[in-house]
Amino acid sequence: MESTFPEQxxxxxxxxxxxxxxxxxxxxxKLNLTEGVTSISREAYRLHMLALWICVVIAIVVFGAMAWxxxxxxxxxxxxxxxxxxxxKVEIAWTIVPFLILVVLAIPATNALIxxxxxxxxxxxxxxxGLQWRWRYDYLKEDISFVSNLDDKSAAAAKQGxxxxxxxxxxxxxNVDNPVVVPVGKKVRFLLNASDVIHSWWVPDLGFKKDAxxxxxxxxxxxxxxxGTYRGQCTELCGVGHGFMPxxxxxxxxxxxxxxxxxxxxASAKARAGGDxxxxxxxxxAKGDEVYAxxxxxxxxxxxxxxxxxxxxxxxxxxxxxxxAEHIDRVMNGKPGTAMPPFAAQLSDAEIAAxxxxxxxxxxxxxxxxxxxxxxxxxxx
Amino acid sequence: MTExxxxxxxxxxxxxxxxRWLFTTNHKDIGTLYLLFSVSMLFIGGSxxxxxxxELFQPGLQFVSPHFFNQMATMHALVMIFGAVMPAFVGxxxxxxxxxxxxxxxxxPRLNNWSFWLLPFAFTLLLATLFMPGGAPSGGWTMYPPLxxxxxxxxxxxxxxxxxxxxxSVMGAINVITTVFNMRAPGMTYGKLPLFVWxxxxxxxxxxxxxxxxxxxxxxxxTDKFFGTSFFNAAGGGDPVMFQHVFWFFGHPEVYIMILxxxxxxxxxxxxxxxxxxxxYTSMIYAVASIAFLSFIVWAHHMFTVGMPLAGELxxxxxxxxIAVPTGVKVFNWVATMWRGSMTFxxxxxxxxxxxxxxxxxxxxxxxxxxxxxxxxxxxxxxxVAHFHYVLVTGAVFAIIAGVYFWLPKWTGRMYDxxxxxxxxxxxxxxxxxxxxxxxxxxxxxxxxxxPDYAVQFSGWNMVSSLGAFAFGASQLIFLYIVxxxxxxxxxxxxxxxxxxxxxxxxxxxxxxxxxSFNEPPKVP
Numbered sequence: 001m002e003s004t005f006p007e008q009x010x011x012x013x014x015x016x017x018x019x020x021x022x023x024x025x026x027x028x029x030k031l032n033l034t035e036g037v038t039s040i041s042r043e044a045y046r047l048h049m050l051a052l053w054i055c056v057v058i059a060i061v062v063f064g065a066m067a068w069x070x071x072x073x074x075x076x077x078x079x080x081x082x083x084x085x086x087x088x089k090v091e092i093a094w095t096i097v098p099f100l101i102l103v104v105l106a107i108p109a110t111n112a113l114i115x116x117x118x119x120x121x122x123x124x125x126x127x128x129x130g131l132q133w134r135w136r137y138d139y140l141k142e143d144i145s146f147v148s149n150l151d152d153k154s155a156a157a158a159k160q161g162x163x164x165x166x167x168x169x170x171x172x173x174x175n176v177d178n179p180v181v182v183p184v185g186k187k188v189r190f191l192l193n194a195s196d197v198i199h200s201w202w203v204p205d206l207g208f209k210k211d212a213x214x215x216x217x218x219x220x221x222x223x224x225x226x227x228g229t230y231r232g233q234c235t236e237l238c239g240v241g242h243g244f245m246p247x248x249x250x251x252x253x254x255x256x257x258x259x260x261x262x263x264x265x266x267a268s269a270k271a272r273a274g275g276d277x278x279x280x281x282x283x284x285x286a287k288g289d290e291v292y293a294x295x296x297x298x299x300x301x302x303x304x305x306x307x308x309x310x311x312x313x314x315x316x317x318x319x320x321x322x323x324x325a326e327h328i329d330r331v332m333n334g335k336p337g338t339a340m341p342p343f344a345a346q347l348s349d350a351e352i353a354a355x356x357x358x359x360x361x362x363x364x365x366x367x368x369x370x371x372x373x374x375x376x377x378x379x380x381x
Numbered sequence: 382m383t384e385x386x387x388x389x390x391x392x393x394x395x396x397x398x399x400x401r402w403l404f405t406t407n408h409k410d411i412g413t414l415y416l417l418f419s420v421s422m423l424f425i426g427g428s429x430x431x432x433x434x435x436e437l438f439q440p441g442l443q444f445v446s447p448h449f450f451n452q453m454a455t456m457h458a459l460v461m462i463f464g465a466v467m468p469a470f471v472g473x474x475x476x477x478x479x480x481x482x483x484x485x486x487x488x489x490p491r492l493n494n495w496s497f498w499l500l501p502f503a504f505t506l507l508l509a510t511l512f513m514p515g516g517a518p519s520g521g522w523t524m525y526p527p528l529x530x531x532x533x534x535x536x537x538x539x540x541x542x543x544x545x546x547x548x549x550s551v552m553g554a555i556n557v558i559t560t561v562f563n564m565r566a567p568g569m570t571y572g573k574l575p576l577f578v579w580x581x582x583x584x585x586x587x588x589x590x591x592x593x594x595x596x597x598x599x600x601x602x603x604t605d606k607f608f609g610t611s612f613f614n615a616a617g618g619g620d621p622v623m624f625q626h627v628f629w630f631f632g633h634p635e636v637y638i639m640i641l642x643x644x645x646x647x648x649x650x651x652x653x654x655x656x657x658x659x660x661x662y663t664s665m666i667y668a669v670a671s672i673a674f675l676s677f678i679v680w681a682h683h684m685f686t687v688g689m690p691l692a693g694e695l696x697x698x699x700x701x702x703x704i705a706v707p708t709g710v711k712v713f714n715w716v717a718t719m720w721r722g723s724m725t726f727x728x729x730x731x732x733x734x735x736x737x738x739x740x741x742x743x744x745x746x747x748x749x750x751x752x753x754x755x756x757x758x759x760x761x762x763x764x765x766v767a768h769f770h771y772v773l774v775t776g777a778v779f780a781i782i783a784g785v786y787f788w789l790p791k792w793t794g795r796m797y798d799x800x801x802x803x804x805x806x807x808x809x810x811x812x813x814x815x816x817x818x819x820x821x822x823x824x825x826x827x828x829x830x831x832x833p834d835y836a837v838q839f840s841g842w843n844m845v846s847s848l849g850a851f852a853f854g855a856s857q858l859i860f861l862y863i864v865x866x867x868x869x870x871x872x873x874x875x876x877x878x879x880x881x882x883x884x885x886x887x888x889x890x891x892x893x894x895x896x897x898s899f900n901e902p903p904k905v906p
Contacts (some may be wrong), residue, residue: 028502029841030826035760040754048755055745062716065739069579069719070734074726075656081723090717091710098709102702105752110695112754117691141453156832160441167837173440174836192688198621199415200761204827208757213622214527215615218688235761235829237521239528240447243832307448309515309533334615339531347668353682 010195034204037226037251043112051105058101060114116208117221122189123215126180130192130212130234132200133241133298134206137180138192140191145262147346149294150244158244158303174231179219179248183257184227190226192218196341197239201233211236224251239339271348278372279350281357288358297357299339304363309341315363324369327356344380349373403498406490407896408475412426413792414497415472416785420861422504423466423778425853429457432852439568440840447577448572450833451519456511458889459539462639463546464488464504466773468783470642471496471553474581476558476792480887480894481575483566483903496552503545510535523632523829524599530606540603547592553702554585554592566886568905579666580645583673584638588676591634598627604829629680633671639773641669643740643780644711647733648800650787651715651884655722655728656882661714668707668714675704685756688698694753708744708896712737727880728802728901732783735810736776746821761831764824782809782860790875794893795876801863807857815849 035045073079104285127138131147138145150158157164166172179329182188192201194212206222224230232247252260258380279287293302299311306313314320321332333350334342343352350373360367396404405411432453436444475493479486487493507554511515515793517532518524524539532539545873561574561582575580601612602624613624644665651661657851659665679827681689689697716739724730746768750759759765790796824830835843866872877893886905890898 029822030838033824034827039760044755047752048749048758051749051755057843059741059745062712062741066716066734066737069716070724070726071717073655073724075723076725077724079721081656082721083657084660084721086661086663088715091661091664094713095706097712098706102705105701106699109752109754110699111693113691116754117694117758131852156847160442161448162441164441164679166834167840169837172837197531198525202761202829204758208687209760210757214617215621216688226500232827233829233832237451237525237528237831237884239523239531240451242451243834244446253489255581270838275796309513310448327454349726374820 006268030260036205036207037224037228037230038207038222038224039379040112040253043115044207047108047112049104054105057281058079076361078254116220119189119221121187122221123186125189125191127181127193128180128201129210130194130196130201130240131237131346132196132243132339133245134184134295134346135176135234135245136346137178137197137249139264142261142264144261144268146178146264146268147177148176148180148248149244150173151177154246155244155294171231173244174233174246174248176246176248179229179250181250181257181260182222182253184224184251185253185254187223189219189221192220195345196339198236199245200236201232201236201247202235203230203247204231206232206249209235216276224249224302224374229249232287242297246362262300269349276373278374279353280369284354284357284370285361287350287354288356289362291355292358292362294354295343295347296335304365305360315360315365317365320359320365321367324356324360324371325379327360328352328371328376332376334381349376349380352376383867387883389818392547396495404494405505406486406494406814408479408487408490408493409792409894409896411487411497412472412474412476414466415475415500416804418497418500419465419469419472419781421866422460424861425508425856426457426460426465428455429453429460431854433457433814434583436568437835437843438714438838438847439844440835442618442834445833448516448519448835451521451831452511452517455518455521456507459507459774460504462522462635463543464500465782466639467546467550468500470581472579473642473646473784473788474557476808477788477887478560478578478581479896480890480898481578481793482561482564482569482884483886483899483905484560484564485558485897485899488564489556492552493556496507496549496556499545499549503542503549506538506545507542510538513538513809518889524602524629525628526602526605526621528892529602530613535642536606537603540599543599544596547596550588551592556589557581558849560590560872566899566902566905569886573905574664576648576662576665577642577645580641580648580669580793583669587634587638587641587673589675591638595629595631595635598631601627623682625687625731626681626685629644629683630677632683633680634673634676637672638771640740641673643668644737644779645717646780646784646787647736650729650783650840651718653787653880653882653884654727654733655719657718659711659714660717664710664890665714668710671707671798672704674699675707679704682751682753682756685753686760698707698751700752703742704749704751705748712741712744725881727786728797728799728806729783729787730804731806732779732786735806736779736783737781739775740770740809743768743776760807761829761862762824763820763828763830767817767820767824768819768828774817775813785864787880788887789864789867790879791813791872791887791892794875794891795870795872795874796875797863797867805856805859805863807852808859812849812852812856816846816853817849819843819846819849824880834862 033048034046035042125140129136135148153169154175157166157169191213192210194214199212200209201212208220210218210220216318228251230249234245240307244287300306300314305314319327332344334340353371353373384808436450513534518535520529604610605612611619613621615617646657682701750756823839823842828835845859875893878888886903
């Protein structure tokens with residue numbers, strides 16, 4: 001039977017209500033700060049709520065008085081202006097009362113700040129290096145280090161005119177290839193540093209952000225108490241890739257963390273092994289294409305033409321088409337005073353060899369050169 | 382006695398055409414030039430913001446590349462701060478200070494001409510970078526090294542543009558101080574100066590103290606880039622964080638340079654439409670002076686996350702939250718001025734009331750941001766973007782618009798259309814809140830500022846915010862129409878008094894005032 005018009009409206013309203021009641025719809029309209037999973041983040045949250053409510057109460061009192069006055073003391077209601085223009089007692093009161101409110105806020109804030117600055121007795125230290133536009137994590141004393149890039153799916157969808165709807169990409173712009181992993185319940189000390197420009201490392205659930213500055217080492221700590229995956233982003237403008245260097249931190253229970261550590265050790269051994277053999281042309285070009293897309297294309301563009309005036313073209317570039325040694329030096333050591341960073345510490349021998357091979361053969365550069373990982377290894381010495 | 386061949390002040394030479402504006406030393410003409418310059422920059426800077434909000438309307442990159450997005454965000458800030466807000470206040474100062482203190486003109490009229498005419502050159506340099514290879518500055522208006530040093534051709538243009546803007550501001554400030562100190566009409570004692578004049582004198586001191594610091598900082602950037610120095614280069618023994626300290630030593634006073642004259646404007650408007658004298662005149666002046674003093678010792682709250690020693694963080698947290706006290710005093714005084722007044726709500730009053738409420742909201746979020754342990758969460762997110770737009774747009778810009786409605790009949794001799802003014806007010810007020818209020822939520826939910834694209838979870842509020850932005854931008858066209866109509870002589874004739882409750886020397890002159898006013902010092906009541 002066909003439904004009548006009011007019935008349709010009722011159905012529509014019901015459907016709308018159901019839609020609004022689901023978490024997915026409201027996930028787009030989150031309102032407040034996270035409580036997070038560390039003592040620091042909870043303290044920040046408590047302080048945030050305290051300050052917020054104090055502001056709300058003050059707002060109600062002040063705006064309330066204003067509204068009362070606007071309603072009652074208007075000329076159209078026949079109000080006649082009084083002529084008073086000061087009152088010492090009142091003025092002293094409204095100087096002292098706000099001051100006392102500030103003291104109420106400053107005490108917990110001071111305690112929280114002192115706690116945040118205490119990085120002593122850490123169980124584990126992770127050095128974080130900000131690079132344009134990725135993070136590098138070094139587990140001190142563990143001999144593990146890896147670079148964490150935006151994941152391929154997000155990177156593909158984030159290209160201008162990609163035609164991919166970001167809504168179909170899981171954790172769009174908040175996912176990485178290699179997440180940083182910490183054990184639950186352990187005090188982890190983070191050391192922050194940068195190799196090119198200033199970055200800032202922020203995972204809201206940890207309760208802080210801290211700048212990563214070239215030439216400085218900043219310290220901060222966290223003790224994550226709930227296993228889970230926590231996501232964040234770089235929060236200091238660092239160039240064209242600033243919006244595309246997320247952070248993913250996974251907190252694992254101790255046994256799983258140990259398994260992960262073992263895997264990392266095995267993986268780094270394998271990566272080193274790749275540098276010892278001779279690669280074929282196809283292998284180098286395939287790997288090089290991948291490395292280029294991830295590390296170089298943001299500035300030099302996928303077509304190798306760069307952005308005139310800002311980023312040099314590689315297509316037909318004298319460095320790329322010139323002597324090999326200079327090209328290797330430029331990729332490994334960068335060019336000081338420009339946006340070209342040194343890649344020696346970020347990429348493996350095989351990756352550098354592959355990307356140089358790619359650049360020397362793509363976009364009509366056609367030098368025919370092949371570069372082997374062994375040559376990069378030699379150049380490191 | 383010999384007769385001196387001085388030009389007689391009463392021979393009303395009234396040059397016309399382009400030379401009138403190029404060579405003018407008349408404070409009213411120069412004020413008009415500043416205001417017209419400011420409104421054109423408002424629309425240019427506003428169009429940059431529209432590009433930013435269009436790109437952020439949806440997740441994904443639809444319209445512009447990240448490189449161009451960064452240029453738009455950077456240029457929006459530079460143009461709005463140095464091109465729209467600051468020149469607007471100087472324009473209002475030029476027009477109103479001599480009228481308010483009973484002076485025939487500014488003390489240094491030729492300097493006045495030069496301060497203005499530097500600005501078109503400064504902004505030609507700055508805006509020309511948009512058409513250069515590599516584009517406009519894209520490292521943020523804060524110009525942090527080392528990122529700023531990666532800039533291409535635009536770099537020296539940016540630095541010299543900033544130098545010129547600074548020069549212009551300092552000369553304008555010298556002129557204001559000299560005028561107020563020397564050219565008050567007999568009987569216009571410091572205790573009688575209108576609040577707008579008081580706030581501007583204090584602002585002028587801030588300008589003289591702060592702008593050279595900026596000039597020094599950008600000059601060090603210039604030598605780092607081109608002459609091999611290492612002021613901010615860690616590899617050469619320098620310190621990138623030092624730039625931030627120097628920059629914000631300028632930057633925080635700069636924030637108050639953009640708000641203290643706004644306090645002054647609101648302190649003129651509220652008593653006029655409440656028909657009651659300003660409550661706590663003396664405490665208002667002390668409050669402004671305390672805010673000005675505090676502005677020099679709070680700078681590092683812009684950079685809590687750079688990793689300062691604990692003692693430094695505590696000091697800057699305490700000094701920062703302390704600003705809430707004098708700011709509170711001002712707001713309480715305005716409310717007390719309204720209290721038991723006889724209020725009417727013409728357009729200037731509506732903007733001024735809205736300023737008090739929305740600026741206070743920006744003040745509240747400022748207090749929250751001042752608490753260092755939570756600032757580690759807020760810093761560099763949209764919460765900060767919401768905060769400074771509440772104080773700068775619904776603060777500074779709303780006060781400027783209030784001032785324009787308040788004084789437009791005086792300047793042009795024509796009343797604006799009250800209905801249109803109110804329409805402009807309501808559309809702007811609603812849309813500006815749709816634009817900026819959700820940005821608090823975005824920041825708290827974890828969205829960093831200055832990103833061209835964002836995670837899907839932020840898409841709801843971003844869309845709302847962009848819709849608000851388009852509506853707010855479009856509403857300003859009404860403002861343009863209203864101002865153009867009044868300038869071109871449409872609308873009812875304005876009386877000398879203009880507003881029933883208006884008090885002060887400026888309202889004793891005809892509307893518009895004669896080209897040369899107060900050639901004879903007026904009697905101060």
